[in-house]
Amino acid sequence: MRRPPKDNAESLRRITRRSLFLGGAMAGFIGLLSLRMRFMQVEQADQFRLLADENRINIRLIPPARGRIFDRDGAVVAENVPSYRITMVREEAGDVDEVIARLAKLVELDPAELERARRALTELRGDTPVTIADRVTWEDISRVAVNTPALPGVTPEVGLSRRYPQGADYAHVVGYVGPVSERDLERIDAPDQLLLIPRFQIGKIGLEARREDLLRGKAGTKRVEVNASGRVMRELDRVEGEAGADIQITIDNDLQSYVHARLAGESAAAVVMDCETGDLLACASAPSFDPNLFVRGISVADYQALLDNKYRPLPNKAVQGMYPPGSTFKMVTALAALEDGQVDLNETVYCPGHLEVSGRRFHCWKRSGHGNMDMHGSLVESCDVYYYDVALRTGIEKISAMARRLGLGVQFDLPLTSVAAGLMPDRDWKLTNRGEEWVIGDSVNASIGQGFVLSSPLQLAVMTARLATNRAVTPRLIKSIDGVEQPVRPPEALGLNENILREVRKAMFDVSNNRRGTAYSSRIIEDAFRMAGKTGTSQVRNITASERARGVTRNADLPWERRDHALYVNYAPFDAPRIAVAVVVEHGGGGSTAAAPVARDITLQALYGEDPPLAAYPAKDRARIETQQQELRRARPDPSRDGSDRA
Numbered sequence: 001m002r003r004p005p006k007d008n009a010e011s012l013r014r015i016t017r018r019s020l021f022l023g024g025a026m027a028g029f030i031g032l033l034s035l036r037m038r039f040m041q042v043e044q045a046d047q048f049r050l051l052a053d054e055n056r057i058n059i060r061l062i063p064p065a066r067g068r069i070f071d072r073d074g075a076v077v078a079e080n081v082p083s084y085r086i087t088m089v090r091e092e093a094g095d096v097d098e099v100i101a102r103l104a105k106l107v108e109l110d111p112a113e114l115e116r117a118r119r120a121l122t123e124l125r126g127d128t129p130v131t132i133a134d135r136v137t138w139e140d141i142s143r144v145a146v147n148t149p150a151l152p153g154v155t156p157e158v159g160l161s162r163r164y165p166q167g168a169d170y171a172h173v174v175g176y177v178g179p180v181s182e183r184d185l186e187r188i189d190a191p192d193q194l195l196l197i198p199r200f201q202i203g204k205i206g207l208e209a210r211r212e213d214l215l216r217g218k219a220g221t222k223r224v225e226v227n228a229s230g231r232v233m234r235e236l237d238r239v240e241g242e243a244g245a246d247i248q249i250t251i252d253n254d255l256q257s258y259v260h261a262r263l264a265g266e267s268a269a270a271v272v273m274d275c276e277t278g279d280l281l282a283c284a285s286a287p288s289f290d291p292n293l294f295v296r297g298i299s300v301a302d303y304q305a306l307l308d309n310k311y312r313p314l315p316n317k318a319v320q321g322m323y324p325p326g327s328t329f330k331m332v333t334a335l336a337a338l339e340d341g342q343v344d345l346n347e348t349v350y351c352p353g354h355l356e357v358s359g360r361r362f363h364c365w366k367r368s369g370h371g372n373m374d375m376h377g378s379l380v381e382s383c384d385v386y387y388y389d390v391a392l393r394t395g396i397e398k399i400s401a402m403a404r405r406l407g408l409g410v411q412f413d414l415p416l417t418s419v420a421a422g423l424m425p426d427r428d429w430k431l432t433n434r435g436e437e438w439v440i441g442d443s444v445n446a447s448i449g450q451g452f453v454l455s456s457p458l459q460l461a462v463m464t465a466r467l468a469t470n471r472a473v474t475p476r477l478i479k480s481i482d483g484v485e486q487p488v489r490p491p492e493a494l495g496l497n498e499n500i501l502r503e504v505r506k507a508m509f510d511v512s513n514n515r516r517g518t519a520y521s522s523r524i525i526e527d528a529f530r531m532a533g534k535t536g537t538s539q540v541r542n543i544t545a546s547e548r549a550r551g552v553t554r555n556a557d558l559p560w561e562r563r564d565h566a567l568y569v570n571y572a573p574f575d576a577p578r579i580a581v582a583v584v585v586e587h588g589g590g591g592s593t594a595a596a597p598v599a600r601d602i603t604l605q606a607l608y609g610e611d612p613p614l615a616a617y618p619a620k621d622r623a624r625i626e627t628q629q630q631e632l633r634r635a636r637p638d639p640s641r642d643g644s645d646r647a
Contacts, residue, residue, distance in 0.1 A: 061193060061194060061197060061219040061220070061221060062219060062220035062221060062222055062238065062239075062240065062241050063159075063160075063194060063197060063200060063219065063241070064194075064216070064217030064218055064219055064220065064241035064242055064243050064244060065080055065160055065217065065241075065243040065244065066080055066160070066162065066177070066201075066215055066216065066217065066243075066244045067214060067215040067216075067217065067243065067244030067245045067246050067247060068080065068246045068247075069174055069207065069208075069215075069246070069247050069248075069249065070246065070247070070248045070249070071248070071249060071251050071252060071253035071256070072248065072249065072250050072251060072252055072253075072279070072281075072479055073252065073253065074248070075166075075253040076165055077164070077165070077166055077170050077174055077249070077251075077253070078162060078163070078164055078170075078174055078208070079162075079163055079165065080160040080161065080162060080163070081160070081161060081162075081163045082158050082159070082160065082161075083134075083135055083158070083159045083160060083161035084135065084136045084137065084138060084140070084141045084156065084157070084158055085131050085133060085134045085135065085136065085156075085157050085158075085159070086103070086107065086131070086132045086133040086136060086140070086141075086144055086154060086155070086156055086157070087129040087130060087131050087132060087154070087155050087157055088100075088117070088121065088129070088130055088132050088153050088154050088155075089126070089129055089130075089153045089155070090121045090124075090126045090130070090153065091126035091153075092152055092153035093152050093153030093154070094152055094153070096118075096121055096153075099151055099152060099153060099154060100114070100118075100132070102147075102150060102151055103132065103133075103144070103151060103154060106140070106143045106144060106147060107133055107136060107140045107143065107144065108140075109132065109133055110133070113131075113132075113133065113134065114132065114133075117130050117131060117132045129155070131199070132154070135161070135296060141156045141158070144156045161201075161295065162176070162177045162201060162295050163292060163295070164176070164290075164291045164292055164295075166253065166256075166257065167290050167291075167292070168260065168287075168288035168289055168290050168291070169253075169256050169257050169260050169284075169288070170251070170256070170291070171206075171288045171289050171290070171291045172206060172283075172284075172285045172288060172315075172316035172318065172416075173206055173207060173249070173251060173256075173283050173316075173416065173477075174206050174207045174208060174249075174291070175203060175204060175205035175206020175207055175208040175209055175291065175417065176203075176204055176205065176206070176208060176291035176292075176294045176295055177201040177202060177203050177204060177208050177295055178201060178202070178204045178294055178295065179199050179200065179201055180195045180196075180200050180201070180202055184202060192216075192219075193219065194216070194219045201295070202216065203215065204294065205417045206316075206416060206417055207247070207249070207415050207416065207477070209417060210415035210416060210417065211247060211415050211478075214244060214245040214247060214481060215244040215245065215247065216244050217241060217242050217243045217244035217245075218241050218242040219241045220238065220239050220240040220241030220242075221238065221239050221241075222236075222237070222238035222239070223236040223237050223238070245481050245482045246481070246482055246483070247478060247480075247481055248478075248479045248480040248481075248483075249477055249478060249479055250274075250277075250279035250280050250281065250476055250477055250478070250479045251280060251281065251282060251283065251477075252281045252282060252606075254609070254610075255272060255281055255282045255602075255605060255606055256282045256283075256284060257636045258282075258602070258605050258632065258636065259272070259282045259284040259602055259605075260284050260286060260288060260636075261632045261635045261636045262598055262601055262602060262605075262632060263284060263286035263598065264286065264287075264635060266286055266311075266585050266586070266588065267286065267287070267310075267311035267312065267317075267585070267586040267587065268285075268286045268317070268583065268584060268585040268586060268588070268598070269284065269285045269286070269316075269317035269318040269321055269457045269583070269584050270282065270283075270284050270318070270457065270581070270582065270583045270584075270598065270599070270602055271283050271284075271318050271457045271458050271460075271461040271581070271582045272461070272579055272580075272581050272602060272606050273461045273462065273464075273465050273473070273475060273579065273580045273581075274465075274578070274579060275465045275468050275469050275473060275571060275577045275578055275579060275580055276469075276473075276578075277473075277476060277488050278465070278473045278474045278475050278476045278488075278491070279476050279479070280475055280476065280477050281579065281606060282602070282606070283318045283319070283458070283477075284318060285315070285316045285317040285318045285321070286311075286313075286317075287309070287311050287313040288313055289306055289313045289314065310560075310561065311586075315418075316416065316417065316418070317457065317584070317586070318456070318457045318458055319414065319416050319418070319419045319420060319456055319457075319458045320417070320418040320419065320420045320456065321420070321456055321457065321584065322420050322422055322423065322454040322455065322456055323454065323455065323456070323457075323538055323565050323567070323584055323586075324449055324450050324451075324453055324454060324455075324538035324539065324565070325408070325449035325453060325454075325455045325460060325536055325538065325567060326448065326449045326450065326536030326537045326538035326539075326564075326565070326567055326591065327382045327384075327448060327449060327534060327535060327536040327537060327567075327591070328449060328460060328463075328534050328535070328536035328567050328568070328569045328582075328591075329403075329408075329446075329447075329448065329449025329453060329455075329536070330378070330379060330382070330387055330447075330448060330449070330534065331379070331463075331467060331504055331508070331534060332399060332402050332403045332406060332408065332449075332463070333387045333390060333391055333394070333399055333402075333447045333448075334375050334378070334379065334387070334390070334504060335402050335406075335496065335500065335501070335504060336394050336398045336399045336401070336402035336403075337390040337391070337393065337394045337398075338375065338497070338500045339398075339402070339496065339497060339500065340394055340398050342390060342393040342394045343375070343390050343393065345374065345375055345376070345500070345503050346374055347374060347375075348372040348373055348374045349372070349373055349374075349378070349383075349385060349386045349389045349390070350371065350372050350373075350385075351364055351366075351369045351370040351371060351372075351373050351383050351384075351385035351386060352369040352385070353366065353367045353368055353369035353385070354367075354369075354385065355385050355388045355389065355444070357388070357392070357440055357441060357444055358439075358440055358441060360441060362384070362385075362388055362441075362444050362445075363384070364383060364384040364385045365382065365384055365537070366381075366383070369385070370383040370385070370386075373385070373386045375503065375504075375507065376503065376506065376507045376510070378507075379504070379507035379508065379510075379511060379534065380507055380510045380511055380514055380516055380517050380518070381516055381517075381518065382511075382518050382534075382535060384448050387447040387448050388444045388447055388448075390447070391443050391444060391446065391447030392440065392443060392444065395443065396425070396426050396427065396438060396442065396443045396446060397426055397427065399443075399446060399447065400424050400425065400426040403424045403453075404424055405466075405494060405496075406462075406463040406466050406467065406494075407459055407462035407463050407466055407472075408422055408424050408453075408455050408459050408460075408463055409421065409422050409423060409424025409455075409459075410422070410459065410462075412458065412459075412462070412474065412475050414458075414475060414477050415477055415478065416477065419456075419458070420456045420459075422454050422455040422456055422459050423452060423453065423454040423455075424453065425442070425446065425451070425452040425453065426438070429452075430442070430452070449536065449538065450538065450539060457582045457583070457584045458475060458582070460567070460569050460582035460584075461475075461569070461580050461581065461582035462474070462475060462580075463569070464569040464570065464571050464580040464581070464582060465571065465577075465580035466494055467501070467504065467505065467508075467571070468505070468532075468571040468577035468580060469491070469577060470493065470494050470495075470496050470498060470501055471491040471492065471493055471494060472491045472492045472493070472494055473491045474489075474491060476488065505532055505574070508532035508533055508534055508570075509530070509531075509532040509574050511532070511533055511534055511535065512524070512530070512531055512532060512533050512570065512596075513530060518535040518591070518592045518596075519533055519534075519535050519568065519591075519592050519596040521592070521596075521597075521618075522568075522592070522596035522597045522599070522600040523600070523618065524572070524600060524603070524604060524616055524617075525615065525616055525617060525618055526604075526612075526613075526615065526616040528573060529572055529573050529603075529604065529607050529608075529616065530572065530573060530574050531570045531571065531572035531573070531574060531600070531603055532570060532571055532572070532574045533568060533569055533570025533571070533581075533596070533599065534568070534569055534570070535567070535568055535590070535591035535592045535595070535596055536566075536567035536568065536569070536591045536595075537564050537565070537566060537567070537589070537590050537591050538564060538565040538567060539564050540561075540562055540563065540564055540565065540587065556589070560587050561587060562587070563587040563588070563589055564587070564588075564589055564590070565584060565585065565586055565587060565588065566584070566585040566588030566589055566590055566591045566593070566594035566595040567582075567583065567584050567585075567591045567595050568581075568582075568583045568591050568592075568595035568596040568598070568599040569581065569582045569583075569599075570599055570600075570603060572603050572607060573607070578607065579603065579606050579607065581599050581602055581603050581606070582599075583595045583596075583598050583599040583602070585598065601625075601628075604616055604617075611629050611633070614626055
């Protein structure tokens, strides 16, 4: 049935109205879309271009060259050398096992390192380079480069690594670097992005660690173009970083090497200090270790051997070792008593070989006694009873104050690891730390550097320099930074009575140059270089009654680790002090027999700047010294002979 014309007209009207409405809506939508597209393509073009570049271009850090370290005369102590390694990218290699098998025919691969590399290849992104072999030779790199077509995904690379040409001589002073660990990152609040670079190295101990801020430098950047999978397609540009600052230290390389050679075979430490500037000319701890082993990654066996060594090669005994100073402390007690007026220079104390104090007998090292002793004689012959007596009159507070005035019990600000403050006790210290009152016997023990008193070889060297100059000489290790000399602040006057101090120095002179002196056998014959010093023996533990019953009466009868420490301090030349020296030989027995000869040899080496003439030694020692000098020359390292190309 046909629709009426009226219905057809009404239907057409409705359709036209709907079309107009939809058409208008569509036109409006298309207009808005066009406007939006124009806004995005024109107004926001730069922003979207930047976002596109961020997906296409990566900015990567370039590790800076680490600052070098030199001795006071410019000899290289720590340097950067080329380090060759072989890396692999998993997605480029294809069959990893097959490529590794081909590589193994060209280069010797360490099984442990290869196992770590296999794990990394599995765990990391496919485009991440993984080190297959590190610190390989130039010959290895060359063979890999020639065979690159047969080794897909394998790349020979070159970087910089730390090397210590002087080996063990500077292990405790300069320290060493190593890869950044999780523990390192935990200690830093806002770690530098450089530290997140795989295998990036930072200072672990010593100067390398304490002046990391100067030595590290600042990172450079490079822009690289990458594809959708993250693979680098090309390098667009780069901005080189800022190399770390070069540091020159005060240590004399030749003297440092000599001291280490002289201490060989002992558990010992020695410090040589400039009396005027405080410059540390030598700071040695023996035995030492090769810091290059830690840079390369020390093996478990090698590290365990260092830990098991009873001579303790890892700690720096020169600055962190704490020992009872023994009789080297007697100058402190004498000065405290004399300055306080408790005794005068001519007053004598009778030594029968012991002193009764509160029902306890405190013995002198000479059991038969020294007879009447004044201050001069008590130092020359090291009479203990004299110091027991004057300490009881003076009191521990005055003695402690004098010790700190001379540098004992003071923590010096040096860029070294674990610089010890030592211990100079008084009444408050014992009450606070032990919960006990100070007793008179404590003062008696402290008077001869025993009991609670502890000091480091560094502090003993400072004490000696201050006695020699009557100035507050402070130790210094950094001489210059990037060629800029670091200022030396003139030391302040100590204000000690010069007349009293002069008599103490005369007594120290006679310790080494008077036949009755405890170090007479280790004297210097050359008049221009005669030294003033003091021996010391610090007790590790008493010989028990049961041990005495078994015939144990001497140090030599005891096991090594229970024998007394041997100490010696000195300055030279006596008339115009240039250097102060402190030597501690752990469990060496007597200071006169074990420490004084070492200190004498070090003193002469420092003053002459080379092997001293035999005429500087007593005639009876010259044949032995000549042989010793020859042996030490052979034992000292010669960096020029290191021709290894292995970084």
